[in-house]
């Protein structure tokens with residue numbers, strides 16, 4: 001295995017393409033790709049597409065519980081946006097021989113590539129708006145990076161629309177999170193509870209710290225432009241001032257000495273999935289964290305199975 | 318390990334995609350009569366009617382003044398002879 005990766009790294013065609021994209025060159029055609037480039041690109045789009053689809057079952061309970069018709073409509077609109085994003089990504093994948101129908105409906109739910117941040121069904125509308133505020137912001141930072149830097153031009157271009165729509169989700173989340181923070185004591189408590197739950201999930205969205213990451217193909221082929229830590233920093237630089245401005249407590253702050261935002265806890269930490277509570281003092285190993293991510297939460301398989309069987313109808317409204 | 322679940326959707330290939338081979342359409346739109354009709358994306362659909370619907374619902378980022386879909390087969394590329402049109406947004 002180790003030799004195989006080494007062979008690829010030393011293949012002159014692979015190196016030539018890496019040098020070419022490093023200067024800002026963008027590919028327009030599948031034929032210009034090397035095997036490795038293609039693998040890394042397709043894998044990136046594949047995960048991005050799955051992550052769009054799995055937002056649907058997380059939103060569905062909130063459609064039922066949202067307080068007004070407008071709120072229901074805005075959640076439904078966000079769902080429609082997310083599915084639109086997935087459709088475009090799957091359409092690009094079809095140029096690489098993927099079959100969207102079997103990809104969506106014939107795959108074992110366990111094989112889906114999901115992230116913990118998008119696995120928990122929203123119990124109420126406040127959870128939805130907090131997840132839009134913090135989670136869609138995290139997602140937006142990754143898709144903006146892809147739009148600005150991805151060396152496969154058709155994918156980068158397709159993300160213009162995606163990012164345009166994500167700004168609405170984030171704005172919707174920020175506005176309503178602030179609203180519920182100020183509405184009543186009860187709603188404020190719920191907002192804080194949800195931020196306590198979502199913050200570590202969103203901070204982990206960007207993956208492992210750079211110094212522990214062994215595979216950097218996405219960066220060397222310029223599929224992405226920024227590293228995990230750089231994107232996490234960007235997220236913190238938006239989310240911390242926002243939260244402090246509203247009054248919401250978050251486990252991160254700006255460190256004057258280091259000149260950057262830092263987490264107040266040592267990731268990764270233990271999550272009690274049942275209670276949806278993080279133990280900020282209980283550090284786990286990265287090995288354990290990767291195992292948790294890979295397995296997915298208890299909601300992963302039932303949620304995806306629901307998408308696959310299209311069980312929505314009477315439950316929705 | 319395969320997960321078993323009830324009610325798995327059965328795909329009617331004929332109805333949902335018009336056959337075994339997917340059919341693609343390129344989507345063009347303009348925001349108002351002053352702006353250019355430009356390529357906004359691509360959809361897969363079994364027939365012209367569904368292509369219209371899918372294009373309208375997927376590329377709904379603006380209130381388009383005009384939108385049309387063109388079967389990919391009908392596009393004759395000039396600069397990239399022999400290749401099909403590519404997904405190009407905006």
Ligand SMILES: [Fe+2]
Pocket residue numbers: 052081082085162166
């Ligand atoms: Fe999205």
Ligand SMILES: [Fe+2]
Pocket residue numbers: 078082136166169
């Ligand atoms: Fe979103």
